Amino acid sequence: MGTIPRQARDGAPAVPRKKQNKVLLLDREKCISCAGCVGVCPDLAMDMFGVDLQIFQDKCTYCTLCVRFCPVGALTIEKLPA
Amino acid sequence: MKSGGYDVVVIGAGPSGSICARNLARRGYQVLLAEKRPVVGVPVRCGEATGPKKRLSDFMDVNEAYIETSFSGVILHGPGGIDIRYDGDKELGVMLDRILFDQDLANQAAREGAELQVDARISGISPEQNGTRTLTLEQGGKTHSIQAKMVVGADGAESLSGRWVGLKTRQLPPWTCTAIELRIKAEDKNPNHLTFWQGHDSINKGYIWVFPKVKSKVVNLGSGVLVPKLGEKNMYDFSMEYKNRFFPDAEIEEVHGGCVPVSGNLEEYVADRFLLSGDAAHHTNPLTGGGIMAGIVAAEAAAKWIDFGFKARNLSKTFLEQYQQECWNRFGRNHRKEARIRDFVLGLGPRHQEVFYRAFKGMVNGKFSTPSKAIGFAKLGILAARNPGLTKKAFF
Numbered sequence: 001m002g003t004i005p006r007q008a009r010d011g012a013p014a015v016p017r018k019k020q021n022k023v024l025l026l027d028r029e030k031c032i033s034c035a036g037c038v039g040v041c042p043d044l045a046m047d048m049f050g051v052d053l054q055i056f057q058d059k060c061t062y063c064t065l066c067v068r069f070c071p072v073g074a075l076t077i078e079k080l081p082a
Numbered sequence: 083m084k085s086g087g088y089d090v091v092v093i094g095a096g097p098s099g100s101i102c103a104r105n106l107a108r109r110g111y112q113v114l115l116a117e118k119r120p121v122v123g124v125p126v127r128c129g130e131a132t133g134p135k136k137r138l139s140d141f142m143d144v145n146e147a148y149i150e151t152s153f154s155g156v157i158l159h160g161p162g163g164i165d166i167r168y169d170g171d172k173e174l175g176v177m178l179d180r181i182l183f184d185q186d187l188a189n190q191a192a193r194e195g196a197e198l199q200v201d202a203r204i205s206g207i208s209p210e211q212n213g214t215r216t217l218t219l220e221q222g223g224k225t226h227s228i229q230a231k232m233v234v235g236a237d238g239a240e241s242l243s244g245r246w247v248g249l250k251t252r253q254l255p256p257w258t259c260t261a262i263e264l265r266i267k268a269e270d271k272n273p274n275h276l277t278f279w280q281g282h283d284s285i286n287k288g289y290i291w292v293f294p295k296v297k298s299k300v301v302n303l304g305s306g307v308l309v310p311k312l313g314e315k316n317m318y319d320f321s322m323e324y325k326n327r328f329f330p331d332a333e334i335e336e337v338h339g340g341c342v343p344v345s346g347n348l349e350e351y352v353a354d355r356f357l358l359s360g361d362a363a364h365h366t367n368p369l370t371g372g373g374i375m376a377g378i379v380a381a382e383a384a385a386k387w388i389d390f391g392f393k394a395r396n397l398s399k400t401f402l403e404q405y406q407q408e409c410w411n412r413f414g415r416n417h418r419k420e421a422r423i424r425d426f427v428l429g430l431g432p433r434h435q436e437v438f439y440r441a442f443k444g445m446v447n448g449k450f451s452t453p454s455k456a457i458g459f460a461k462l463g464i465l466a467a468r469n470p471g472l473t474k475k476a477f478f
Contacts, residue, residue: 032125032262032337032338032339033125034125034127034262034338034339034340034341035127035238035239035240035340035341036239036240036253036258036260036339036340036341037240038240038242039239039240039241039252039253039258039341039343040252040253040254040255040258040309040341041252042252044242044245047205047242048118048203048240049118049203050118050119050120050201050203051119051120051124051125064312065255065309067312068255068309068310068311068312069255069258069260069309069341070260070316071260071261071262071316071317071318071339072262072316072317072318072337072339073316073318
């Protein structure tokens, strides 16, 4: 494990993805507004409005990084019925 | 909000943003300090321990109201039942009440003449045009566009401002910690010590802490780890386990958490008429996760270099790289060393880690006459941990 961070690929053009029947859900009762998910999200798919977390579903690519990150387990990815 | 624009817009009223705004306003610049949360400092995203009062007083008038405890020792519970206890005679650091601390610093900035706006969310930064950047600010359902000659992004670990101007500041999983903290209504047995658990017996990819806050009679119990794999136990359950073990009957007052960048300083965090400071630029200690002190130091350096830049009529990226260099000299180099130590300790297997901790304990308990001797012994400890077979032959 190196110590100097590999740089993020934020500037790279978005790779077109196959549309997935998934949705990123937030449990607002569990959420503690720590905003860590905003920092780790590679697609800018969420942002804090004051202390409220908003998810932009159209930008999300379901990479599960925020789900792994969330310290209280408030974020989940669910499959939509086909 | 002024229509004519500002000299400097500081995004985020945390310690770093407030100090930067305060120092710039003191030098006579028109400063806007924009905070997206409705109340400065709420919710807390911090373990609330920082360096000693003497160090803090270099940067501000320390107000006793937000000093909770001053601690002079550390207890570290390592793997294999190795408990390391360090009792210093000097003050090692203080516990803060972060809400009061943040608010006090924001007030200081406002008193020096900076304009503080809360509930004001910056939602975009334009590229530089004719010596200004245009920011989009949302407040109370209205959108304003404001002109700024210089922008400081001090918006913490979840920083998006750097990403808007094209800097690569995203938190990457191997170098990011996820942390949670329970504020428990209880009194710790060791009110002058910070207590940590680390190692394969408790938690390897991070640590668990208990920080006493004596004045408000609470204890901060928290845990932080490098971002876990999908489906691993989350930090809340982990902290609850420790809470049930050590404070079984105590009431939980509050739960807060956050993201800790532990990569060491970013390679690049300045752009034309833009710079990042504090957690946004990953100015946190990669070994302990503490970032208040580094954020304050960086903010002071940022204010200094922005002042020089205005005087030299040059706020280009090349000029502001001197700020980056100063941060590197003042703490960045040390942070990289600490990141290496962390990677080494976390990379050890259970047996090797025990050997390392035993050597570390010897270092702490032994009375070393000079710091260099202590460092030499630590190196020996690392060598011993790397070669456990040899160590066994030599010592045990």
